[in-house]
Amino acid sequence: MIASIIAMSSGPFFWNSFPGLGPIEVGLMQSVLIITAVFMAVIGVLPLLGGIYSVQRRKWGFALAGSIIAIFGTFLLGILATVFIALSKDEFEQ
Numbered sequence: 001m002i003a004s005i006i007a008m009s010s011g012p013f014f015w016n017s018f019p020g021l022g023p024i025e026v027g028l029m030q031s032v033l034i035i036t037a038v039f040m041a042v043i044g045v046l047p048l049l050g051g052i053y054s055v056q057r058r059k060w061g062f063a064l065a066g067s068i069i070a071i072f073g074t075f076l077l078g079i080l081a082t083v084f085i086a087l088s089k090d091e092f093e094q
Helices: 002-008 012-017 023-056 060-073 075-087
Strands: none
Touching: 002 023, 023 060, 023 075, 060 075
């Protein structure tokens, strides 16, 4: 996404590559890509925090939430993480 945003910022060089695109359309596409990149970064941080809590065996709810969100990134590993976190609930400090 970052490479796409940079490519679109090259101005007329990018616009001339795609007939029918002007500065307004490119600006709109850049805005959508930036919003999507920020959303993906936030979604990427939550499984990381859940993994940290699961290794420390603290805050079972955060660990479970992180593993559920990880399903959207890597389906099989997210499912396995969710199952293992759910089965090990008794090992966590509340």
